[in-house]
Amino acid sequence: MYCIETQNLSYRFSQEQQVLNKVNLQVPNGSIYGFLGPNGAGKTTTLRLILGLLRKQAGTISIFGKPFFENRISILQNIGSLIESPSLYGHLTAVENLRIQQVLYQCPKSRILDVLNTVGLSNTGKKKAGQFSLGMKQRLSIAVALLHNPSLLILDEPTNGLDPNGIIEIRDLIKKINRELNITILISSHLLSEIEKIVTHVGVINKGNILFQGKLSELQTKQNLGASIQIKTNNNIAAVNMLEAAGFPAVLDHEKIILPKIQEAQIAALNIQMVQQNIEVYQISHHQNDLESIFIDLINL
Amino acid sequence: MNFIHCFKGEWIKKKRSLAAWLVIIGGFFTPAIMIAIALYRSSATRAALLKKEYWTNHWLNSWESIAMFLLPLGIILSTSLVTQIEFKNNTWKQLHTSPQTFTNLFLAKLSVIVLMLLQFFLLFNLGTYLSGIIPILFIDDAHYPIANIPWKDIFYNSLLYFITSLPIIAIQYLVSLQFKNFLVSISVGLGLWVASIAGLAWKYSYMLPYSHGSLYYLKLSGRLLRPIPVIEMALAYFIIVIIISYILYITKKEKG
16 A cells, blocks of 8 residues: 555646646655655645645545545644755744644653654753754754654655755664654655665656656666666777677767677677777776666656 | 644744734833833822822823824734744744644634733733832832722723724734735734824724724723724624635645
């Protein structure tokens, strides 16, 4: 069963501006789902629709197997969220910020200290949230989202604006939450590299359309399929002709020849053949597409 | 019960906020001025203390600046500041994803504003009482007033002043919920208040929503003799504007 499932979710801000086009999002239970796309792709709009912050125009949204709008209160009782920038009362302390949520969610007071410990903010004392660094604010926002022991955590670009240390901290925290508390996490980002180390599933969105959705391993398979051999010689045209005659689909790309991934023994044989035909081989290298380039390829389709 | 939880949450938010300070400062501002005046005009104060109408006149004088200027301006500012807490901190989205109905959230915030107004009335009346007796400590030969404190009248008039303030709360609440920019609600408030002051002499001045407190004061001080439905009009304005405000709030397309 999916924790979140949308069907044909569409949204437009104006007649001309279609932001989402029949988005079918499927977030499996217990997963860390990376929702990827460049800025303006429709990630935040999708998340705001899922949380009821935008009025739905077309399509359906089910969370925990129940339609969202008919079960808004009971569903929200089990969701923690952080949408875009931190939502904190700057004139209140960390404890006071959490106290507001504790009252609204009617969870035990002891949870305040628990979540402050989880995010490492138990020593902030009387310091106002407005005086926190951005990293501390993000961590406090995550504490707010975790306070009522939700089954689902929705985090919209939680590492935005953080320095490398802050990014690592938040990443480790997300992994810890998923591992220790078994919470399904939907996390959006515009950088695959930022979340590829923590996600189990990936959805790629661009211009309001879902371009890929599945396990991270499926994306990694694409990565292997995208691997190639690159060759540089003193006579690339002669080399390409030779390779094509030998049955290899070689392509000349600027100063190098590109071949699909082949066995190491085949590489050695091709090398011998080129040398025998007086082609000087300068370089043979194995090139593997990183996930980021696959992501870029997907959104540039 | 959920409404109580929402209300409690809203009450915590106003802690240390500018709106909360405004209530305290506003409540004691006029009494402080009254003490200064009483000390400056010590001989007049000494004589006034002996009069039977001392407390009635003292309360009426205290209400003058409050009813005409400070109360409308205070409500314009504090109502706008209460909703501004959410806009300024970018917290509407957090509030609207909490497991509470929009109705409860709307009413809880409104109730906090209304309770703050009651808090102001309490502090103001306490301050007015203190400003009536503190000068005695500093003026030679001044004695505790012989007049009895007209508690019943004070309570009754406070209640009616409270009702005359409700239209301002309702309109400010409506505007400040709709506009992120603090200046919009302040400008609307100041504009309507100036219009109300300018229109006080008008035959139908009670139609102006920010005029009811001033009109009630003028009526009480005997400077307005014609019968006008101030209280009825204030209640009607409050109910109608709050209903409109609620509809606009729950049908808002974007909730954070």
